[in-house]
Amino acid sequence: TLSSSFDNAYYLNRQSHFESNARSYPRKFPISIKSAQGVWLTDVEGKSYLDCLAGAGTLALGHNHPNVVNAIKSVLDSQLPLHTLDLTTPLKDQFSQTVLNLLPGHPDEWRLQFCGPTGADANEAAFKLAKTVTGQATIISFTGGYHGMTNGTLSTTGNLGAKNPIQGLMPYVQFMPYPYSYRCPLGLGGELGAEALANLFERFLDDVESGVTKPAAVILEAIQGEGGVIPAPTSWLKRIREVTERLGIILILDEVQAGIGRSGQFFAFEESGIVPDMIVMSKAIGGGLPMSLVAYRSNLDVWQPGAHTGTFRGNQLAMATGLATLEMINQHGVLEHVNVVGNLLKSGLVKLQKKYACIGEVRGRGLMLGIEIVDTQGAADKLGSLPYAPELAVNLQKACFNLGLVAERGGRHGAVLRFLPPLIISHHEVEQVLQKLDQALMMVCQ
Ligand code: PLP
Secondary structure, rough: OOOOHHHHHHHHHHHHHOOOOOHHHOOOOOOOEEEEEOEEEEEEEEEEEEEEOOHHHHHHEEEEEEHHHHHHHHHHHHOOOOOOOOOOOHHHHHHHHHHHHOOEEEEHEEEEEEEOOOOOHHOOOOHHHHHHHHHHEEEEEEEOOOOOOOOOHHHHHOOOOHHOOOOOOOEEEEEEEOOOOOHOOOOOOOHHHHHHHHHHHHHHHHHHHOOOOOOOEEEEEEEEEOOOEEOOHHHHHHHHHHHHHHHEEEEEEOOOOOOOOOOOOHHHHHHHOOOEEEEEEEEHHHHHOOOOOEEEHHHHOOOOOOOOOOOOOOOOOHHHHHHHHHHHHHHHOOOHHHHHHHHHHHHHHHHHHHHOOOEEEEEEOOEEEEEEEEEEEEEEEEOOOOOOHHHHHHHHHHHHHHHOOEEEEEEEHHHHHEEEEOOOHHHHHHHHHHHHHHHHHHHHHH
């Protein structure tokens, strides 16, 4: 039988052929899931887990939401084709119109490009379109950013660990420091650090502009997800938009993880009031099924028919589940709910931070939250930030898991425990997350 203890079950899991992911041992969840409903998973032994990973934010409405299940059934029960490639269907039209209506400004200001099933597919398409429009090659990305695992997106992923052994990455990629205030690369932090980093960005781009290679695009996440749940300060985002606009450089907002309501607004960049040139969507936009797309400003519409293709663009089932998800978000107060329960979870995490010194910082917005685990024995840096404590974070994640709470790690050295529960998590379930985490912290961090 499968053991529900993390260590034994991992051993068993590793022997199977399903475990081909390169992520290291403590990041895996070695259970076999028999059923799932809402925020809950049940394994083959009948043990329940509160799922604060939710397919890395994919399951906005939780597991097996009736509207999502019915959407799949209605496609199957109707005579709709499962796939049409370039031919449209009423469902495709309705889905596209719904997405266009959610974009900033007027729907006519935007075009949609359906991509393959993954976020990486859509980021690749965004790079390709930006390069076509500008005739330039360089993509500017940020330290700690995550944009995917294909060659081009990995090249722009600012996590050196993930790409160290890989040769032949996409050339013409430049990294700039992201405003990670808790560990500010300039040793400043807060608004001062954000301003200094925006100045650095501006000077760098001005220099590049006066040289031979003007960048094609800048790509960033308004809240870094895999990078450790790091929201970019509003002032910094506004400056990045001003500078890119002034220099005519395309700004791509990767909303694959933070978008579709997770931050408490439909897109995470909305908090700052900026409007990017391209918005990349995946994960929750397909309501739990694989789909990705890029929304781009209509003035960038230079592609001739056939310039960008791919067999599995815009799958019908994923459009049906995506539409069900968008309708819930639009019509049933999901964003308000995310803000209320998100604040409840965040204030609970802040209370735990006061109780346990190993929580260095609580970060995030809405239901995209993280706690940075630190080494309390280490010497603090200039900002008073303690060293990373990756092993402690692993042990905390394991303790949570054994108590029936699934949360993912991320961030530099994997020292950030991340909470991305389904957006429909209830007040009571948030309390249960906090109770389990409190118990785990008591076991590991005292
Ligand atoms: N962009 C962001 C912000 C992500 O978080 C991810 C995945 O976690 C991706 C892109 C890549 O998406 P995919 O894994 O579907 O290729």
